[in-house]
Amino acid sequence: MKRITTLCLLATSFVAAHADSFTDVARVRSATPEYERTSTPRKECSSEWVSETREVPAQRQYGGAVIGGLAGALLGNQVGKGHGREAATAVGAVVGALAGDNINNSDRKGYVEEVPREIKRCRTVDDWQRRLVGYRVEYDYRGQQYSTFMNENPGKTMQVRVSVEPVN
Numbered sequence: 001m002k003r004i005t006t007l008c009l010l011a012t013s014f015v016a017a018h019a020d021s022f023t024d025v026a027r028v029r030s031a032t033p034e035y036e037r038t039s040t041p042r043k044e045c046s047s048e049w050v051s052e053t054r055e056v057p058a059q060r061q062y063g064g065a066v067i068g069g070l071a072g073a074l075l076g077n078q079v080g081k082g083h084g085r086e087a088a089t090a091v092g093a094v095v096g097a098l099a100g101d102n103i104n105n106s107d108r109k110g111y112v113e114e115v116p117r118e119i120k121r122c123r124t125v126d127d128w129q130r131r132l133v134g135y136r137v138e139y140d141y142r143g144q145q146y147s148t149f150m151n152e153n154p155g156k157t158m159q160v161r162v163s164v165e166p167v168n
Contacts, residue, residue: 021163026141031153035130045122051114058108060101068100069093 076092077085134151141160150158 020165021161023159024141024162025157026139026146026160028154028156028158029138029140029145031135031137031150033135033153034133034149036133038129038131039126040129041124042127043122044125045120047118047120049116049118052117053112054115055110055112057110058105061104061108062101064104065097065101068103069097072096072099 070093072092072095073089074092075096076088076090079085079088079092134149135153136147137150137154137158138145138147139154139158139160140146141162
C-alpha cells in the first residue's frame with residue numbers, strides 16, 4: 001500500500017511541475033517588411049567595328065620567268081659540245097628564268113586596304129535584387145510589448161502561445 005501511495009504522490013508532483021500552455025490573441029502594433037539584397041553576376045557584352053589596315057601583296061606574273069628561261073636555254077645551247085651543251089642549256093634556262101622573273105616583277109608593288117573588324121568586349125556585372133525575407137512584428141499582449149520575426153504578415157491580430165509554470 002505504501003508503494004501505491006508513493007507512486008501517486010510522485011505522479012502528482014510531475015503533473016504539477018509540468019507547465020501548462022494555451023493560445024490567446026494579441027494585438028499587432030506594426031509589421032515591418034525586412035529585405036535582403038542579393039547579387040547575381042551576369043556577363044554583359046558589346047561589340048564595335050574598327051578599321052584595320054593590311055598590306056595586300058601584288059600578284060606575281062610568270063611570263064617573264066618563262067620567256068627568260070627560254071632565252072637562257074637557247075643561249076646556253078650555243079655553248080659547248082655533248083654533255084657540256086646539255087649542262088649549259090640547263091644552267092642557261094635556270095639563270096634566264098630567274099633574271100626574267102626579276103625584271104618582270106621588280107616594279108610590282110602591293111597595296112594597302114582598310115578592312116573592318118569586329119571587336120567584342122565582355123565584362124561581369126552584378127545584378128542586385130531585393131528579396132523579402134520576413135516581417136519584424138511588434139505586438140501587445142496583456143499590457144506588455146513584444147517583438148518577433150515572422151515569415152508572413154500576421155495582420156491586425158495574431159495568436160500567441162502562453163505558458164504557465166509555477167515558480168519554485
